[in-house]
Amino acid sequence: MNWQPNRSLSTSLSKQIVQWITEQIQNGEWPVGTKLPPQRKLALSLGVNRSTLQEAFDELKANGLLLSKSGSATYVSNDSWNVLAKQKQTNWQHYIESSIHRANYQTIQLINEFEQDDIIIRLGTGELSPTLLPTAELQKSLSEVHLDGKAIGYSSPQGDFRLRQAIYQYVKKRGIETSPDNICIVSGGLQALQLIALGLLETGSFVFQNRFSYLNSIHTFQSFGMNLYPLADDQLAAGKIEQIRKKKQAILYTIPTLHNPTGISMTLDAKKSLYALSELVQLPLIEDDVYFELLFDEPTPAIKSFDQTGQVLYIGSVSKTLSPGLRIGWVIASTPVIKRLADIKMQMDYGSSAISQQIVEYWLRTGRYEEHIKHLKVELKSRAEYMDNLLKQYFGNIAAWESPQGGFYVWLKFHKPVVTTELFMRLLKKKVLINPGYIYAPNDAQHIRLSFAYSSEEEMKKGIEVLYQEITYMFEAP
Template sequence: MNWKPNRNSHLSLHVQIIDWIKERIKTGEWTIGTKLPSQRKLAELFEVNRSTIIHVLEELTADELIETKPGSGTYVCNNSWNVLLKSKQPHWEKHISESIHEPNYHTIQLINEFEHDSRIIRLGTGELSPALLPVSTIEESLKEIKLHPREIGYSEPKGSLKLRAALSQHLKRRQLQASPENILIVSGALQALQLISLGLLQRGSIVWQKAPSYLNSVHPFQSAGMEVVSYNQDEQLKNRSKLRQSILYTVPTLHNPTGSTQSLEERKQLLSLCKSLQIPIIEDDVYHELNFEDCAPPAIKSLDDTGQVLYVGSVSKTLSPGLRIGWMVGPQPVIDRLADIKMQTDYGSSAISQQLVAHWIETGLYENHLISLRKKLQSRASFMHSLLLKHFQGLATWNEPTGGFYIWLKLNHPIVNKQLFLKLLKQQVLINPGYIYQSSDYHHLRLSYVYSDFKQIEEGLLTLKKLITAPSD
């Protein structure tokens, strides 16, 4: 809502706001059942005192245009005026509530909303700081790229052949054998998961994972009717996977959210187990190139000689999330199937972005950028680690980061709940609490050192410490 009441108008502020809200209802923008923002939020949006908003809501309630449900909020209600409107407009709230796609958790909705507020210290975000994005070099690259008219039209179903050929050579340097025909260009790693859920699994399938997991904070499989199941013992896979179609999701290198990395032996054991059970593996490897010492074990896909593994990569964590370029490597029938589905959903990823990423890989710009980026990330990680040693000894435990974006902080007491999240948000500090990755986890939070600057990181951690050490109310 960008509208603000006109302080120079002959109409009072509260009358202007009432008229504006009535117009939203009359035109069908706010349909029956629409929940209004809180009084505080409305006051912020309209830049007025809360008392003005209270006056507005009282008049709208008296006119039977809205109603307040205790403990739930204020809604556009089903009165005589709205009954007339209802005959002309669909009941969108009913359509929304009965749609198949699972909504985000409320905490994640708030994270998505406030991440774009420049006043907020983003202490948990999984996005590179604008200061780490190679903007000037990208601008120069755009001047150097020679585009053939066909290259900026629709891509072929699997994506730009030029980019797939460049990726084939790039992956080969990491012992990953993938011909261009076995590579599908996607709009980020999340789209790869969505395509897999639509094209390879039947409803009711099991998606196995180790908790905590990034998958619990997004819903590509749940929305498609799959059951996401966390397992601790291999026996769980052996018993249940015999009954239902299964697939296993893993982030073996610089895991999201914990930052841990599986050993080579652990990778071999996982691959062997899944082979014996005929369970395909989705290897999400978007952080692999951000290992500080560049010595992580090889990808599970590099050990795969039977087409067991679907490998997912991306430049969103290394080059720019806005380019929306990722890739999937798999057996050709799988890639052909998912390419067909992708063409039905978005008709191909950005042609310009594909040409740019191909140019960066072919010219060595990408490798040089990775070397520089790893050093910068390591400096930030060391800074956050030093602050934790200084301020959180005795309050929490954590492992020193070896790469990637995150430190998985475990507080000594289970206080990382919605209340703490909201208190920090009120102090303009945004965290990613552990319960969005595992619903029962109130000890952990995912700290990120890649977005906020050094001053903000220190300020955010000190605010966190102040709140967690404050006397209980």
């Protein structure tokens, strides 16, 4: 035995011994059942301390290559060949666990999985029912949209110019003065957040948000080492924010109209105050405005409408109103920000679907989009009233909520902390899917986000009855 570990290498002596013994087994030098020399003798031969050799043996035993029998004898394991055969296969699990992007919470993974099951009653789904989508009209518009070879090729980095022109005209009604050059087309609001995370923020940045937040249910910022920082209303003060942001770069995220998940809308004065605070402490603000068109009353102007300095990054989308499958949204921001986001987007996907962009442009330009919104709000208001009446019937004495003012959601708060993973799983076994509050705020056990936008009235009633039965059980449980 002439081999000895090389002390000039950066690899530890014990690791070198592990590799050498593994090679002896792989090469057939030490077949299954081979008895290794006594540790004292082998350590002397290898020129190492017994403690170093013992460390190597412990790792090889843990890997299943060696085993110790009665006394102090050590042998090549009977299962060593199976272990080595497995080691030759790529360890994809190691790759997965070492990757940058975090895995989603198990509850959200289950939600995403079971939302595809047609027999599941989806009480929390954040999308429109297929019956509310203008399927026939969209199909018809395909024959009315003029497509040529250039139109359906790769679009410019910022997206189709005609669509940006249509958005420019459309957001004027929101009080937003911009230009097509300050608009970037994205594949939905979620991609807008991904581009902002990748293109504008550094690792360790702080993202200020509400306590209950949609951002907690995704890992757009967290996976790049950014910190979500919940701020209560009484913490939205210049001193508090400046104290925190001294450590790192920061940005503020808000859904001011029909907030997800709470459904709350800020007053005009509250919007102005938030913008003033943002301007005072030079804190950029992301205004996620994807729900405003679904407010039953007239919406107040966007925060972006107050912006004179490019402080606000404004996100819009048709995913919540026209079709999530079109994957079309937009960001409105200052010129350098838009150029940066467009560059990152082209590196990611070479632009959003050209055909989808043509369809959305057609719907905005012809007024079909606004007509659709009018009919959609009527349907949603009817569903909201039905859900509200169901909640009064079943949960009036054990929970509290605000009657919905638009959008999709009711933020139901139980008087006791009964919203747990156990409740989620019990409901899932009965084919009812909810969005529990703990996916929007860590450790929350009192809230459920209910949606009246997806399930039919019959499904809503059945789902609420099952929820009531399980909640009653949880309330009565010792």
